[in-house]
Amino acid sequence: MNTVRTLASASILAATLIPAAASADEVNVYSYRQPELIQPLTDAFTEETGIAVNVAFLNKGMIERLEAEGQRSPADLIFTVDISRLAGVVDAGLTQPVESETLNANIPAEYRDPGNQWFGLTTRARIVYASKERVAEGEVTTYEDLADPKWKGRICTRSGTHAYTLALVSAYIQHHGAEEAKTWLEGVKANLARKPQGNDRAQVKAIWAGECDIAIGNTYYMGKMLSDPEQKAWAESVNVTFPVFEGAGTHVNVSGVALAKHAPNKDAAIKLMEFLSSPKAQEIYAADNFEYPIAPGTEAVDLVKSWGSFTPDGVNLMEVASHRADALKLVQEVDFDG
The missing domain is CATH 3.40.190.10 (Periplasmic binding protein-like II)
Structure with a gap:
């Protein structure tokens, strides 16, 4: 039984x-x-x-x-x-x-x-999936860089109110404060190729389809896509990159x-x-x-290790979670999903 x-x-x-x-x-x-x-x-x-x-x-x-x-x-x-x-x-x-x-x-x-x-x-790390064809290796290095105008019309992401996005925004607040986080969110929104939608895999599919060049997602979705014959081509169209917060590590x-x-x-x-x-x-x-x-x-399995190494952000996650309400407020204030 x-x-x-x-x-x-x-x-x-x-x-x-x-x-x-x-x-x-x-x-x-x-x-x-x-x-x-x-x-x-x-x-x-x-x-x-x-x-x-x-x-x-x-x-x-x-x-x-x-x-x-x-x-x-x-x-x-x-x-x-x-x-x-x-x-x-x-x-x-x-x-x-x-x-x-x-x-x-x-x-x-x-x-x-x-x-x-x-x-x-x-x-799991919250990373950037980058087109192998349209983004040079090493071109994405920090989360802060996602607000740079060079990415205008090139970013895909899921909803700003999703738990994964709110956790990343909360971590940004932890490192930079709410005011800078709002400015950053406004910059990222200005760089979006389309309205936030779908799950993390949908963002990689959009890169494969040429709708955007980079996307924010969790690492484990790469493994799930590679394991799915219908999604393997999406995964193979991107590189996994591990951005960091300036002076800190990768958000996990x-x-x-x-x-x-x-x-x-x-x-x-x-x-x-x-x-x-x-x-x-x-x-x-x-x-x-x-x-x-x-x-x-x-240790992680070989497939996961093949995506590269990174230094996790050392902030206790309960400190990050304490900013969730402020993160949601900022997402709504900038109308991120609008």
């Missing part, structure tokens, strides 16, 4: 798993990541410990669901991507701290909450995990968290998702 019971929604999970009958041999996960992306990890954990893992995939509404369930929630762990989503469940009071020497040893300080409310598992974001506030299987859930932080598990997770493991001594 498969140890991961994938359920269509959290409401089904809540109906079938009764907190009062919580068992020490299972963990219930609410996940923004699709179950097939984490199943290799949960299968390995179950094989090693005998503890079953039940995963409920949610497209949206994680916070609202947990708030509605309250103390009767069956959720033990919360899996999600992007620092703004991790910070969101923490700010909503839906998590609890975990004191674990194993987690602290495996997860660098900049990739975990200072209050131990969440822990990063893998990272995380996939992460948090212990739910009312976890009925707390001890088993912490065991799963510690397993997920292990070098073995992180390398499995990173390989399946074309991301970067962060435990000491771990």
Whole structure:
């Protein structure tokens, strides 16, 4: 029997798993990541410990669901991507701290909450995809450079209100302040080849189609496109470049995990968290998702390493997340998506 019971929604999970009958041999996960992306990890954990893992995939509404369930929630762990989503469940009071020497040893300080409310598992860089035909290697070096008029009519990006974009704008605010961030956003908007639209892969497709020359996206999409016969040509039309903030590093974001506030299987859930932080598990997770493991001594797979090396920005991601409201305000003020 498969140890991961994938359920269509959290409401089904809540109906079938009764907190009062919580068992020490299972963990219930609410996940923004699709179950097939984490199943290799949960299968390995179950094989090693005998503890079953039940995963409920949610497209949206994680916070609202947990708030509605309250103390009767069956959720033990919360899996999600992007620092703004991790910070969101923490700010909503839906998590609890975990004191674990194993987690602290495996997860660098900049990739975990200072209050131990969440822990990063893998990272992805927010990079620039550049046309091999129309952009010289080394022509894009900084995020600040994206506002340079030389890129007028040449940039594609997804919506300014998307979590990934807001995280990058938040990081810009962290480094330069809100006033300079607004000027930068206005400059980037002036350089857009088209109205922000689609996902990160759609931007690379637009480069391949000649609609723009550079695009902002996450690194792991390169791996996903190369794995898809219909999208491989898009990926092969671009180079991956790693811009930096002036005087700092490349903006990165995380996939992460948090212990739910009312976890009925707390001890088993912490065991799963510690397993997920292990070098073995992180390398499995990173390989399946074309991301970067962060435990000491771990490495990305060869395909990911082939895109180049970079120095991650050293700012703690909770500091970046603290600027999210200001980032959204600036995006709206400059009418970035207009």
